[in-house]
Amino acid sequence: MDTRRLQFLLELSRHGSMRAVADVLGTTTSTVSQQIAVLAKETGAPLLEPDGRRVRLTPAGRRLAEHAVTILAAVEAARADLDPHAEPVGTVRVAGFATAVRRSVLPAADVLAERHPRVELRISEYEPYEAFAALLADDIDLALTYDFDLAPAGVDPMITASPLWTARWSLAVPAAEAADHGNTVQVFEAFRDHGWIVNSRNSADEDVIRRLASTARFAPRVTHRADSLELVEDLIATGPAPHVGLLPANRPTKPGVVLLPLAGPEVRLRAFACTRRGREVWPPLALVLRLLVH
Known part of the structure; x- marks a missing residue:
């Protein structure tokens, strides 16, 4: 053949x-x-x-x-x-969430353009469930996905997942209500009567919120769903009723929004580079993976 x-x-x-x-x-x-x-x-x-x-x-x-x-x-x-000196050649189709594209893929693209111009990236912004589906359908070669350590996501046995990085997340609250409430469970307890904001395109943060709220012995009242982190801030800062939601801990926030640290337990987002099992040996894809995981 x-x-x-x-x-x-x-x-x-x-x-x-x-x-x-x-x-x-x-x-x-x-x-x-x-x-x-x-x-x-x-x-x-x-x-x-x-x-x-x-x-x-x-x-x-x-x-x-x-x-x-x-x-x-x-x-x-x-x-x-x-021929270990052979130059990798090919188009690598990448799909992932916006933060991973900015943090991991764009720097890799700069290196490729400078050192390996015959390897091309085609980038799409996808949420994890979309990226996994596209990967299994062979519509993409590399998926950048995430979950939270308190609510790990299952991975299809046909997929190999390589850890990229982790990032702490905090609870974003109205500035007027910011205070030291103690550990994570106590922080959640303090805002049990607020409206909660979760992602509109992925359930990962909602899974974490519901798990921690259950530990604090209440069911969160989810009132808004938003994919944009900027919109989450707007809803907290100017919404008609008090709301709270999870945001990255290192994110600069607008006036009216304060990030409360979560500890005991921490809430960490985990990013992964995922490929179809066995495909990672393809030289252009192997090169991109090395740049991402390095």
């Missing part, structure tokens, strides 16, 4: 049209069609089926495309092993 033909099939699974594959690989649509037809004969299974005026991968074609990622990554890794 010619690995070049596997590359045609893989690109078709990613881009969805013969024309797009031809543009990516610098060839013609007829060549793409012919190579995939030969591959179908080699495997003895239909790989494409009509989809209106276009074609799509059959179930067998999708399975082979999944294998193609691992096979092509192994081939590239073997070439790099035989």
Whole structure:
């Protein structure tokens, strides 16, 4: 089985049209069609089926495309092993939450541009559940995700997660009500009658809030859901009723909002770099992972 033909099939699974594959690989649509037809004969299974005026991968074609990622990554890794001075080449598709993109990916992109210009990053902003789904669907190569240490997220066995960094979070409260309330449970107890703000696109912080509130023997009254940290601050500082919510401990806040430290226990966000198991040996992806985890 010619690995070049596997590359045609893989690109078709990613881009969805013969024309797009031809543009990516610098060839013609007829060549793409012919190579995939030969591959179908080699495997003895239909790989494409009509989809209106276009074609799509059959179930067998999708399975082979999944294998193609691992096979092509192994081939590239073997070439790099035989020639350790070979320059990595390829496009790495990254999806992750905004803080990780700013903190980890953008510095890595600067290094790549300077030292490894033939490795390109394509970046999308996704919440963890979106990034995991895209990773398992092979729509991306690298997912940057997070959870909180008090509410660890489960990881699919097909995924390898590498720790990146951690960050302490605090409870953001109206400035007029800021005071030393003691440990984390006592801080939560002090604001049990307030409205609580949680993330609108992810349940990680809500899981932490509900767990700590349960320890303080109350059920939090979730009144607002917001993805933007700036909006969380606005709701706390100017909302029509008193509200509180979790924010990063090192975040400069606007007037009217104070961050109360949480200790005993601390609340820590944990960031991870996630790949499909076995794909991390692909040289461009391996290079990006080294830059992120370093």
